[in-house]
Each structure stands twice: as structure tokens, then as C-alpha cells.
Amino acid sequence: MSEQPPLVLVVEDEADLADLYAAWLGDEYRVRTAYGGHEALETLDELDDEVDAILLDRRMPGLSGDEVLSAVRERGIDCRVAMVTAVEPDFDILAMGFDDYLVKPVSSDTLRETVESLLQRSEYDAGVQDLFSLTSKKAMLEAEKSPSELADNQEYQELTARIERLRTDVDRSLEAVTEDDDFEGLFREFDTEE
Known part of the structure; x- marks a missing residue:
């Protein structure tokens, strides 16, 4: 019996757009759609931790993204999440637990690449996943905010410092792996770090 393809949940209140995303992804992945926030949570309850990635609209009536x-x-659902939204990012994204952020409109190629990237990140340990998530937020803010806005924002400065610490930890761990070929030690080290 062959392993099933990863399951992607598309959460979008515009049904035509949700269905379009599902069509774009349907050849490579199992796709479920939810046409709003409440339906998304009901679907997640039904799927019982089976979801590998969520594409989530941020602004929806009833229950927002x-x-x-x-x-x-x-709920501790272990999946990667990309916000796919028309909402331009602001500094509030720094406190949000998503892995990637796309501003609509998005192309089919961009959507497929994002899902592929999210699924690859699932294979990494928590430290590397955190580094990817934080650098994605940093890049999005740098694309949307002026250098003076970034320089004046304390949360952005803390984000930059945290990324540098994580990069240093990853580099140090990779050096230890190449010196000792201790791949198990690499993953143990990340699993015990914050």
C-alpha cells in the first residue's frame, strides 16, 4: 500500500478562490477546503491531526484567520501554516505563529512552491523551523516597511537579534556535525533548545 500524499487545508471565505487554490494543488496533494474560520476548525476536528499544511486567509467574516x-x-495541531491574504503585513505579524505569509494575488506557481516549502520545513527540527519562520517574517516586513520604520521598531530589532542567535546556533551545530558526523546529536541539541 502506497503512502498517501500530504493533506493541505485551504481556508478561504471566497469559495471561487478556495476552489481555484484546491484545483492548483489537487494534482500533487490531497486538498480539503473550508469556506470560513468556523468551518476550518470543524474540518480540523474531523481530520484529527491529519493536516500537513494550511493555507489560511487572514480576513474572513465570523472567525478571522x-x-x-x-x-x-x-490545540497543538502540528502542521505548517501560510497566511494567504490581501492584508498587508504590519509589525503585528511578529507575534503570530505562522510559517509563511503571501499577499494576494498569488500565482499557481507561488502557491505550489509555498506548499512544497512548508512540507519540507516539517522535516526539519524545531530550531530550523523557527529560523525559517522568523526569516520569512523579517523579509516580509523589510519588503513592506521603510528602513526608518524598521529601525524605530523594538520588536523588529528583537526579531533580528533572535534570528542572528538562531543562525549562530545552527552554524555551530552544523560544524559539530561535520566534525563528528553526529547527526543524532544535532537533532537532540535543537530539541532541547528554546
């Missing part, structure tokens, strides 16, 4: 994301993380 931000609220759905909080619920996903509070």
Missing part, C-alpha cells in the same frame, strides 16, 4: 491560527496553535 488570526483567530483560526491561534486555535490551531492552542
Whole structure:
């Protein structure tokens, strides 16, 4: 019996857009759609931790994407999440637990590449996943904010410092692996770090 393809949940209140995303991804992945926040949580309950990635609209009536994301993380659902939204990012994204952020409109290639990247990240340990998530947020803010806005924002400065610490830890761990060929030690080290 062959292993099933990864399951992607598309959460989008515009049904035509959700269905379009599902069509773009349907050849490579199992795809479920939810046409709003409440339906997304019901679908997640049905799937019982089977979801590998979520593409999540941020602004939806009833239950916003931000609220759905909080619920996903509070429930301990172990999947990667990309916000796919028309909402331009602001510094509030720094506190959000997503892995990537796309501003609509998005192309089919961009959507497929994002899902592929999210699924690859799932294979990495927590430290490397955190580094990817933080650098994605940093890049998005740098694309949307002026250098003076970035320089004046304390949260952005803390983000930059945290990324540098994580990069140093990753580099140090990789050096130890190449010196000792201790791959198990690399993953143990990341699993014990914050």
C-alpha cells in the first residue's frame, strides 16, 4: 500500500478562490477546503491531526484567520501554516505563529512552491523551523516597511537579534556535525533548545 500524499487545508471565505487554490494543488496533494474560520476548525476536528499544511486567509467574516491560527496553535495541531491574504503585513505579524505569509494575488506557481516549502520545513527540527519562520517574517516586513520604520521598531530589532542567535546556533551545530558526523546529536541539541 502506497503512502498517501500530504493533506493541505485551504481556508478561504471566497469559495471561487478556495476552489481555484484546491484545483492548483489537487494534482500533487490531497486538498480539503473550508469556506470560513468556523468551518476550518470543524474540518480540523474531523481530520484529527491529519493536516500537513494550511493555507489560511487572514480576513474572513465570523472567525478571522488570526483567530483560526491561534486555535490551531492552542490545540497543538502540528502542521505548517501560510497566511494567504490581501492584508498587508504590519509589525503585528511578529507575534503570530505562522510559517509563511503571501499577499494576494498569488500565482499557481507561488502557491505550489509555498506548499512544497512548508512540507519540507516539517522535516526539519524545531530550531530550523523557527529560523525559517522568523526569516520569512523579517523579509516580509523589510519588503513592506521603510528602513526608518524598521529601525524605530523594538520588536523588529528583537526579531533580528533572535534570528542572528538562531543562525549562530545552527552554524555551530552544523560544524559539530561535520566534525563528528553526529547527526543524532544535532537533532537532540535543537530539541532541547528554546
